[in-house]
Amino acid sequence: MSVDEKKQLRLCFVTIGATAAFNSLISACLEPRFLESLSGAGYTNLLIQYGKEGKAIFDKITSEIKTTKKMELVITGFDFNHSGLDKEMGAAKGGPNDLQGVVISHAGSGSILHALRISVPIIVVPNPDLLDNHQVELAEELESQGYVVHGKLNNLPAAILESEELRKRSLGWPPVNSGRHGRAADLAGVMDEEMGFLD
Structure with a gap:
């Protein structure tokens, strides 16, 4: 395969953050309907930062996916990166030879600001399991201002479509x-x- 024939990378990077488990986001990003929506939107890779507690669920679901059908989407994951997420966020941003992707993130302000600063579309998914959860308010406010897509666990395929619109009108x-x-x-x-x- 020549360089010209090589498929351009388009990455969806998912981060659950460093402090709280968010297994429901991991599961939602590995549902067949979501994976099909990514493939349909031209994504080639899905990278999930699943945290310390999410490895078991990530391994279980990805092994089931591999045995049930062949996926063109390359799915990989890791627990935690002590040097930060610059490399992963940058890969989602895309480079001169790759297409711009998307970040799906818990509603932690650090992750959100990181994606905003490098101008990569971001889908912010609040963690409903947190006590005194202000993540929904943050996601709603940033979406109302046009900076992010407020994603919901039960409807991430729609959020992928909305992120394409966000890319077009990016602030x-x-x-x-x-x-x-x-x-x-x-x-x-x-x-x-x-x-x-x-x-």
Whole structure:
């Protein structure tokens, strides 16, 4: 196969974060309907950061997928990357020889801001198992402002379609009305700005 004939990589990167288990997101991203929606949208790879507790469920479902049917979608996963997720987020962003993909993330502010800063479409899925869960409010607000797709565990295929629309109307981060604070280099600075805690 020549270089010209080689299929371009298009990655869907899923992260559940570093602190809380989110097995329902892992399962939702491995459902046949979701995998078919990814393939139908031209995705070639699915990479799942499943955390410490998610390996068993990831291994169980992917082994079932491999025995039931041949998938053109390459599915891989890992537990935790101590050096951060720059490489994985960058791969979802796509390069000169690859197509831009998507990030599906728990609704943790660090993961969301990382994807926004590199301008890769992001589907934010709140974890319903967390106590005092403010993730839904964050996902809804960022979606209302046009920055993310608020994904739901029971309807991720629709979120993939919505992410394609988001890509077309993508807004830059930080917002244009940020003034001098728009250059805040750290998470605390950006969050202060978004919450209106600036002088």
